[in-house]
Structure formats: structure tokens, C-alpha cells
Amino acid sequence: MKCQQCDKQAVFHITELETGAVRELHLCEDHARVYLNQTEGGGGSADEAEDAAAAGGAAGQLGVGQTADELAALDQKACDMCGITFFEFRNQGRLGCPHDYVQFAKELEPLIVNIHGATEHTGRRPSRSPTTVETAAASGTAELTGVIGLRREMKDAIACEDYEKAKENRDAIRAIEDRWIPPARPDSQE
Amino acid sequence: MQIMKLDTLAQSIGEWLRGTGPESDIVMSSRVRLARNLPQYPFVSRASEQDRADIERFLRERIAMSSAGPGLESIDVGGLEEIDRQFLVERQLISREHADAQGARSVAIDKLEQVSLMINEEDHLRIQCIHSGLDLRGVWEQIKVVDEQIEQFVPYAFHPRFGYLTACPTNVGTGIRVSVMLHLPALVITRQIDKVFRSLHKISLAVRGLYGEGSQAMGDFYQISNQTTLGKSEEELVEQVGDVVPVLIDYERRAREFLVRETEQNVHDQVSRAYGILRTAQTISAEETMQLLSRVRMGVLLGLIGDVKIADINSLLVRTQPAHLQKLRGIELDTKDRNIERARYLRQHFEAGGQNVN
Numbered sequence: 001m002k003c004q005q006c007d008k009q010a011v012f013h014i015t016e017l018e019t020g021a022v023r024e025l026h027l028c029e030d031h032a033r034v035y036l037n038q039t040e041g042g043g044g045s046a047d048e049a050e051d052a053a054a055a056g057g058a059a060g061q062l063g064v065g066q067t068a069d070e071l072a073a074l075d076q077k078a079c080d081m082c083g084i085t086f087f088e089f090r091n092q093g094r095l096g097c098p099h100d101y102v103q104f105a106k107e108l109e110p111l112i113v114n115i116h117g118a119t120e121h122t123g124r125r126p127s128r129s130p131t132t133v134e135t136a137a138a139s140g141t142a143e144l145t146g147v148i149g150l151r152r153e154m155k156d157a158i159a160c161e162d163y164e165k166a167k168e169n170r171d172a173i174r175a176i177e178d179r180w181i182p183p184a185r186p187d188s189q190e
Numbered sequence: 191m192q193i194m195k196l197d198t199l200a201q202s203i204g205e206w207l208r209g210t211g212p213e214s215d216i217v218m219s220s221r222v223r224l225a226r227n228l229p230q231y232p233f234v235s236r237a238s239e240q241d242r243a244d245i246e247r248f249l250r251e252r253i254a255m256s257s258a259g260p261g262l263e264s265i266d267v268g269g270l271e272e273i274d275r276q277f278l279v280e281r282q283l284i285s286r287e288h289a290d291a292q293g294a295r296s297v298a299i300d301k302l303e304q305v306s307l308m309i310n311e312e313d314h315l316r317i318q319c320i321h322s323g324l325d326l327r328g329v330w331e332q333i334k335v336v337d338e339q340i341e342q343f344v345p346y347a348f349h350p351r352f353g354y355l356t357a358c359p360t361n362v363g364t365g366i367r368v369s370v371m372l373h374l375p376a377l378v379i380t381r382q383i384d385k386v387f388r389s390l391h392k393i394s395l396a397v398r399g400l401y402g403e404g405s406q407a408m409g410d411f412y413q414i415s416n417q418t419t420l421g422k423s424e425e426e427l428v429e430q431v432g433d434v435v436p437v438l439i440d441y442e443r444r445a446r447e448f449l450v451r452e453t454e455q456n457v458h459d460q461v462s463r464a465y466g467i468l469r470t471a472q473t474i475s476a477e478e479t480m481q482l483l484s485r486v487r488m489g490v491l492l493g494l495i496g497d498v499k500i501a502d503i504n505s506l507l508v509r510t511q512p513a514h515l516q517k518l519r520g521i522e523l524d525t526k527d528r529n530i531e532r533a534r535y536l537r538q539h540f541e542a543g544g545q546n547v548n
Contacts, residue, residue, distance in 0.1 A: 082232045094312070096236040098229050098347035098355040101362070108359060112352070115360055118421020121353025123364040124334075126346045141347050141355070144229035177230065182343050185255040 003027050079103045081148040099145035140180040147173050196265075196274050200517040204281055204303030204320075207508060209500035211323020215491045216439050218371040218411065218504065220326045221282075222333045222428070223318040225356045225365035226340075229347040233357035234310050239293055242310055246294040249309045249344065253298055258339040262298040262307070273522065276513035282320065284308055305336060312357050313365075315340075324439075326368060326432045330424065353420060363420030368431040371400070372438060375410040375488040376445035379457075386441060394418055395434060409480035409507070414438070450492055461489030465498075469540045473529040479510045479536070497543065510535065 003009065004027060075087035084096030086104060095101070101108060112119055154169035206219040231237055231245050246268075253259055267275060267284060275289035284297050288311040295310035308316040317340070319333040347355040353363040361367075377383045387397045398413040414434065416427045449457045464485035467474070487503045489495040508514060510532050516523050523531055 082236055084236060092235065094235045094357045095233055095359070097232040098227060098349075101349050101352050101355050112359055112362065112420065116363065116418040116420035118363075118418075120351055121349075121363045121420055123353060123366075123423040123427075125353075126341055126348050139348075139350070140345050141229040141349065144345060145347070147230040148232055181230075181345055184252070184343065 074107065077104070077107075081145050081152075083152065097145060097148050098141060099148065102142070102145075143176050144180050147176055150176075196270075196277055197517060197520075199281070199303075200277070200514060203505045203508065204283075206282070206304070206320045206322045207501070207504040208322045209504045211321060211325050213435075213439055214323035214500070216373055216442050217324040217435065218373055219320050219322055220324055220329050221318065221320040221367075221369045221371070222326070222329045223316055223367050224333060224337055225313040225354065225361045225367075226315040226317065226337070226344075227347040227355055227357070228314050229345055229355075231314065234291075234312060234314060235357060237293075237310075242293040242295070245314050246296055246309050249315055250296055250298070252343040253307060253340055256339045256343050258305075258336045261300045262305070263300075264296050264298045267295045267297055268293060273513050273516055277517055280508055280511040280513050285311060285316075287311060288316075304332070307336075307340075313361070315344075324370065324435060326370065326428050326435075330368075330428045334424075361419050364422070364424050364427060366419055366424050366427055367415050368428050369398075369413045369415035370431060370435055371411060371413050372435075372442070373411055373484065373487060374438070374442050375484050376449050377442055378410045379449060380445045382441070382445060386438065390414060390434065393430075393434070395431065408477060409484035411480075411484070411507075446488070446492060457492070458489075458494050461485050461492070461494050465489065465495055468536050470537065471533040473526075474533045474536070475529055476511060476532070479532060480507065483507055483510075498540075502539075506536070506539065 075090070076085060078085045079096055079100050080103060081099040082096035084100065086107060089095055089100070089104070095104075109119055150169050150173050154166050154173070157163070157166035157169060206221075211217075211220075227233060228245060228248070231241050234242065234245075237245065250264055253262065254264075265278070267278070267288060270278075275284070278284045278297065279286050279289050281303065283299055283303060283306045285308065288295060288297070288308050291310065293310065295308070297309070298307040299305065304320055306318045306320075308318070317333055317336055319329045319336065321329050321332075349355055354365040356362050356365055374383060374386075377386060390397055394417045396415050396417045398415065400408050400411045400413070414431060416431055419427070422430070464482040468479070468482050468486065483503055483506055486495060486498065487500065490498050490500060490503065509518065512528055515528055515531050515535065518535070519531055
């Protein structure tokens with residue numbers, strides 16, 4: 001079998017699970033080294049960035065014009081709501097919460113293009129959701145994901161015995177939920 | 191209560207196994223699933239035990255109050271024994287991942303076993319709908335209504351550009367997976383199956399085994415599904431899968447005709463031997479059973495075996511699985527005893543002309 005990036009014999013057969021999708025790579029020794037350096041976030045040569053991107057390694061795609069320091073900084077980047085770092089996502093292939101799509105939008109975009117060949121949803125929309133980017137900040141999803149962060153703060157406040165703060169957090173959560181969660185049907189509640 | 195309920199289920203079969211519907215000689219079933227999440231909780235893999243319990247309760251109660259609720263019964267998957275979870279996997283009511291997961295989780299199903307709502311699988315909510323035969327349109331129309339009914343009471347995580355937000359970016363956008371389960375024995379026998387799969391991969395369709403992700407193709411049953419979920423509408427994705435099915439059906443039919451025309455004696459011999467083993471074996475594994483049932487199924491459809499119904503074979507495919515056998519027998523059995531029980535069950539079934547099963 002030939003290497004997927006040149007005419008040499010492929011000696012490395014890699015099964016990539018990182019993005020949640022299984023991809024098989026068949027590479028020669030040289031291209032395997034480049035690829036592995038990139039996926040480890042080690043800032044390997046960006047020459048093959050495009051090919052590596054096609055191979056599905058998230059870090060490979062981010063390697064374009066970025067230094068090792070920048071990549072390391074990116075890995076440290078954490079979601080304000082659920083706290084997941086980009087590094088954790090790269091390792092698990094699963095995101096932490098819906099807000100990650102906002103927080104890591106720039107980083108996720110090349111990955112999403114790679115998987116789907118598109119970045120714009122053209123299908124159905126929930127009837128309550130906004131149809132334009134401009135109103136996204138006001139949307140239910142944007143406000144409701146805030147609850148994830150507030151719940152974390154509340155937990156911390158309780159751990160520090162700061163009950164005043166915990167109460168504030170609780171009230172803030174309730175206000176958002178009351179505003180965005182559709183009212184329950186009273187006669188069918190358990 | 192739960193176990194009683196599952197034992198009652200064991201006596202019946204799901205609608206998708208009826209062996210009816212368009213093209214049901216080749217298309218076993220048509221399925222659509224939608225991945226949905228609540229914006230106010232972390233995705234399942236990052237949710238605490240408390241979060242998972244809250245998500246499960248919130249969704250269960252909200253689904254119950256929706257118009258979809260009255261027809262559904264909820265099963266507490268987290269509280270089930272392993273054998274009962276396996277039983278639900280064999281019936282395709284939950285995924286293997288859902289069965290093996292940790293923490294609070296449940297599934298709501300309707301009486302026909304067409305609709306199943308998994309709570310706390312990889313996503314907070316996975317809505318699944320499955321019909322017998324080729325009926326992707328019908329499945330889509332049904333699942334769309336269920337999704338809308340639930341949405342009246344449940345906020346879904348949604349992004350104006352990325353669409354429905356999912357735990358894995360491979361599902362983002364529509365969150366839809368459209369699949370058909372095909373029985374392709376003649377393409378396997380004539381060694382054309384790999385070629386077919388390679389061309390499917392080229393048009394972004396995935397091929398999997400009987401039990402979905404990561405499962406081996408057993409007994410010549412294959413699931414064909416869309417690989418991308420973003421950038422195309424749900425209808426377009428339903429069509430993408432739907433468009434390729436008639437082509438595959440045509441290939442399989444031609445391969446079957448070829449087999450009968452060119453090697454009838456051979457095929458007749460293979461099919462008859464498979465039938466003979468199923469009727470007389472004293473111990474038999476699940477894999478061998480599946481393989482032989484596949485051959486017999488083809489034999490029936492080619493008119494080489496007269497006294498067996500397709501619906502019976504479909505039902506045997508599920509009922510000879512490990513958890514079903516044990517449920518039907520009412521006791522736990524190890525592998526060796528299961529193989530003996532499976533052979534006994536098959537012999538009894540065929541001796542009675544398929545009448546004893548229901």
C-alpha cells in the first residue's frame with residue numbers, strides 16, 4: 001500500500017479516533033513522523049498541514065502558522081461554563097457543553113469543515129430559536145448555557161461556605177430558567 | 191415491575207421485524223435518529239451524577255407532558271440488570287453505548303416499538319424511529335412530529351450557524367442519522383460487497399454491522415447511513431440515503447438471479463444444508479445461527495424453501511440472541527448452555543412449523 005501523501009510504501013497504519021469519527025491513515029515513515037508530531041501538539045512542520053487536516057487530527061489543522069507556544073496556549077484554553085480545556089476535548093473527542101461551540105468556535109470550525117464539508121446549518125430550527133447570528137446573544141441557548149457556569153459557581157460558594165453568594169447564584173439560575181424553559185403543563189406534573 | 195414488563199416484551203416482536211413494507215425481501219428496516227441536548231447542562235460525558243439524574247428526570251417528565259407522552263412507557267435503564275439491558279440492545283431499543291453507560295438513564299418506547307427515546311446516551315436525548323421495510327419518508331414524517339411535540343416543553347441547545355449542538359462534532363447541525371438495514375447475502379457470496387462499500391464511502395455514506403457503531407456485520411446484514419450531518423437539510427440527508435437504496439436493491443437482486451441462473455444446484459445445496467443444520471443441531475453459537483438464518487432467508491426468497499415465513503426468520507434473528515434466549519427460558523445460562531438452548535429452541539420452532547413461537 002502506498003503512503004497517502006507520497007509514492008513511498010506506507011509502513012504506518014494509524015486508526016484515528018480523536019474526533020469521534022474513525023479514520024484510517026496509511027503513511028510512510030517521514031509523513032507519519034510529521035503527522036504524529038502535529039497530533040501531539042508539538043508544533044511539527046506545518047508543510048503538510050493541509051493533508052494532516054484532511055486526516056482529522058484537530059491539532060494538525062491548527063498547526064498552520066502557529067508556534068508550539070501558541071498551540072500549548074490553545075490547549076490550555078478552557079470553557080467559561082463547563083471548564084473543559086481544548087486539550088481535554090482533543091483527547092476525548094467529546095465536547096463538555098453546548099457553550100463550547102461558542103467558546104471554541106474559531107478552533108472548531110476547521111474541524112467541522114473537515115468532517116462535514118460545511119459550516120452552516122441549513123436544516124430545521126427549533127421554533128423558539130433565533131434565525132440570525134445577531135440575535136444569538138439573546139437566544140435561549142446562550143442564556144441557558146450560562147446556568148452551567150452559575151451552577152459551578154454555586155457549588156464552589158457552598159464549598160467555601162459563602163451562602164450569600166450561593167443564594168445569589170441560585171436566584172440567577174431560577175431567573176434564567178423561568179425565562180427560557182417552556183412552562184410545564186400543570187395538570188400533567190407528577 | 192420492570193422485569194415483568196421486559197418478560198412480556200420477550201413474547202412479542204417489534205414492528206420492524208414484521209418483514210413487511212416495500213422491498214422487505216432486502217430492506218429489513220428503515221431508521222432515523224435525532225440527537226438533541228439541553229442547553230442548561232453539560233453534555234453527558236462531563237455531567238456529574240447529580241446532573242445526570244436531573245437531566246433524566248427533567249426530560250422524562252417533560253416528554254410525559256408532551257403530546258408524545260401518552261403512547262410511551264419509560265424504562266429505568268440504569269436500574270436494570272445487565273441481561274435486561276442486553277435484551278433492549280438486541281431489540282434495537284437502546285444502543286450498546288447506552289446499555290454500558292454509567293449513571294441515571296432511561297428509555298421511553300411505544301407499544302409497537304417504533305419509537306424509542308434514549309435519555310443520557312452520548313447526548314441528553316436521542317430520538318429514534320424505526321419501520322419495517324423501506325420507508326425512510328414515513329420514518330422521517332413520524333420522527334419529525336415526535337421532535338416537535340417534545341420541543342413544546344423542552345429547550346434544545348441550538349446555534350444559529352452550527353444548528354443543533356451535540357456532544358460530538360460529527361453529529362452537529364441536524365443531529366440526524368438516517369439508516370437502512372439491508373440483507374445482502376448474494377453480494378457477499380458473489381464477492382461484490384467490498385466493491386459496493388468502497389463506492390458508498392466515496393459518496394459519504396457509512397456502512398456498519400447489525401448493531402450499529404463498531405459492530406461486525408453478521409449474517410450478511412448491513413446498515414447504510416449518512417456520515418455528515420451539517421450543511422444539508424434533514425430532507426436532503428433522508429434523500430441521500432434513500433437514493434442509493436434502489437441501486438443496492440437492484441445489485442442484490444441481480445446477484446441473486448445470477449446465483450440461481452448460474453449455480454442453482456450449488457445455491458440450493460447451501461441453503462438446504464443451512465436449513466438442515468438449524469433444524470437438527472444440538473448446540474449452536476449465535477454467530478453460526480445468524481449466518482445460517484441469513485442463508486435460509488435468501489433460500490425462502492428465491493423459492494428454494496417453501497414452508498418458512500420471512501417474518502419468522504426475522505424474529506428468530508432476534509430471539510436466538512443471548513439475552514432473548516435467557517428471557518424466553520426464564521433462567522440465566524452460560525455460553526455453553528445457551529448454545530444448547532439455542533439449538534433446542536430452533537429445533538422446536540421448525541418442528542412446529544413456526545407456530546410455537548408466538
